[in-house]
């Protein structure tokens with residue numbers, strides 16, 4: 169992994185009053201660009217050829233660079249162009265997926281907002297579970313041996329992108345039958361996890377190391393196909409239900425019962441504390457915990473996204489929570505730019521960039 173010192177050495181060469189906020193044109197780029205502009209930064213978006221129009225149309229980027237494929241971003245000459253512009257890259261879900269965590273850690277020497285060491289902990293299911301356990305989150309029960317399945321479970325295959333190709337099974341026989349049908353994925357490792365019935369909440373947090381403060385900025389529910397479609401037709405389809413899939417197609421806004429807020433904040437705090445203990449200086453900036461709230465009002469967490477999540481796109485002009493914290497419309501994208509701005513002011517950029 170590129171050492172912190174190497175990245176900070178590059179950052180030393182940056183003109184502090186000429187910083188450019190840069191990101192890849194996808195996922196949450198629009199709010200990141202708008203947030204950068206609202207906080208007074210120059211902004212740059214890197215687009216794959218053919219997608220530029222979206223970013224031109226909204227006119228939020230001061231500069232647009234086109235690439236044939238996103239891997240080009242890792243080429244030395246391309247990175248040098250970014251460094252010449254004093255660019256700080258803002259990672260998001262597509263950014264991590266297109267460039268790959270390993271390549272980002274080893275080949276991307278452009279300074280990035282946040283702690284790049286977190287990518288390892290997010291990408292590896294085993295390490296992520298260790299992190300969640302250390303944070304004392306309640307997790308779905310996992311079954312190491314399919315023969316032990318004694319309730320509805322969800323089987324997560326590593327290659328199953330975006331929840332497509334997960335299977336549900338209620339017992340060992342059903343699991344084996346479905347697994348046979350999916351010979352292709354049979355080879356890889358998989359996780360057998362209790363399917364938690366309840367209501368989903370995906371709270372969007374922001375941790376500021378400058379203020380040592382955790383903020384709850386917003387919350388969403390993922391709108392997933394085909395499972396959310398099946399719900400509408402379950403009565404009609406009851407004899408021929410298709411295998412559910414969980415492909416995110418959109419996001420729905422949600423607020424939570426106010427009496428549950430302390431617990432939501434507590435989960436966020438524990439995730440931060442555990443991250444500081446496990447990979448100092450820990451998680452910096454935006455993150456999300458994917459949870460299901462059961463009828464006993466317990467939160468069961470099944471994933472941490474250690475960066476800005478797409479559900480925050482609902483709140484480009486602020487959320488019911490961010491409005492309580494800020495007098496201006498504070499999206500997560502803008503909150504990132506604000507943190508960079510405050511870090512520059514206090515000469516603390518190295519605290520939030522790696």
Ligand code: AMP
Nearest residue numbers: 308322331361362363364390414470471
């Ligand atoms: P994931 O790929 O882990 O983000 O899961 C995709 C989707 O599957 C989630 O957004 C949930 O709707 C659903 N899901 C994942 N794990 C569980 C679980 N243990 N119990 C219930 N639903 C789950």
